[in-house]
Amino acid sequence: MSTPRVLIVDDxxxxxxxxxxxxxxxxxxxxxxxxxxxxxxSIERESPDVVLLDVHMPDGGxxxxxxRTAAHTDRPPCFLALSVSDAAExxxxxxxxxxxxxxxxxxxGEELADAVRRVNDGDAVFSPRLAGFVLDA
Numbered sequence: 001m002s003t004p005r006v007l008i009v010d011d012x013x014x015x016x017x018x019x020x021x022x023x024x025x026x027x028x029x030x031x032x033x034x035x036x037x038x039x040x041x042s043i044e045r046e047s048p049d050v051v052l053l054d055v056h057m058p059d060g061g062x063x064x065x066x067x068r069t070a071a072h073t074d075r076p077p078c079f080l081a082l083s084v085s086d087a088a089e090x091x092x093x094x095x096x097x098x099x100x101x102x103x104x105x106x107x108x109g110e111e112l113a114d115a116v117r118r119v120n121d122g123d124a125v126f127s128p129r130l131a132g133f134v135l136d137a
Contacts, residue, residue, distance in 0.1 A: 003027060003028055003117075004027060004028070004048075004049035004050045004078075004116055004117060004120035005027075005028045005029075005030040005046070005047075005048045005049045005050070006023060006027050006028065006029055006030060006048055006049070006050050006051070006052060006116055007029075007030045007031050007032070007033065007039070007042055007043060007046060007048035007050070007051045007052070007077070008020060008023075008029065008031075008032045008033070008052050009032070009033045009034075009038075009039040009042075009051055009052060009053050009054055009057075009062075009065060010032075010034070010052075010054040010057075010082070011034050011035065011054060011057040011058060012034075012054075013034065015105075016032045016034070019052065019082070019112070020032065022108075022109030022112065022113075023109060023112065023113055023116070026109070026110070026113040027113055027116060027117075030042075030046040030047075030048040031046050031048070034057075035057060035058075035059050036057060036059045036060045036061070036064045036065050036068065037059065039051070039053075039065045039069075040065060040068045040069055040072065043065075043069050043073060043076075043077060044072060044073060047075075047077070048077050049077055049078065049120050050077055050078045050079075050080055050116050050119055050120050051065070051069075051077050051078070051079050051080070052080055052082045052112075052116065053065055053066070053079050053080065053081050053082065053094070053099065054081075054082065054083060055081050055083035055085055055090050055093075055094055055102075056083065056085065056090075062079070062081055062083075062094050062097070062099070063093055063094055063097040065079075066079055066094070066097040066098045066099060067097060070098065076098070078100045078119045078120055079094075079097075079098060079099040079100060079119075080099065080100060080101045080102070080103065080115060080116060080119045080125065081094045081095075081099045081101065081102040081103070082103055082104075082105060082107075082112070083102070083103075083104060083105060084104065084105045085104075086104050086127070090102075091126075100119045100123075100124055100125065101115060101118075101119050101123075101124055101125030101126055102125075102126050102127065103115050103125065103126070103127045104127045107127070
């Protein structure tokens with residue numbers, strides 16, 4: 001598996017710092033963003049391979065990041081949703097917008113790094129409980 005460049009998008013600074021600390025020894029971190037606007041600008045500037053994307057943010061969330069990136073980028077990155085929510089409507093909305101996977105925030109650092117690598121290599125990745133939502137939709 002390749003070593004992708006990852007952008008971490010979440011509106012909580014402490015959570016971003018924790019994800020960075022877990023992933024930095026395992027993957028290349030391209031940067032962080034705390035809002036939809038910052039995420040879109042960072043994606044254009046940094047050209048990450050994978051964007052770890054919070055589903056719920058005050059200014060539109062993960063679906064809005066995906067939508068705006070698709071409108072402004074010739075080669076969009078892979079998106080992997082990383083959320084506390086395991087609600088079917090959240091999973092389905094972000095996957096329909098274009099994310100390649102959805103994992104919940106109780107995932108370990110090693111498992112998250114593996115999910116990032118797999119999404120970057122073209123796989124779809126879901127926390128086990130969430131895969132059923134996607135199949136049902």
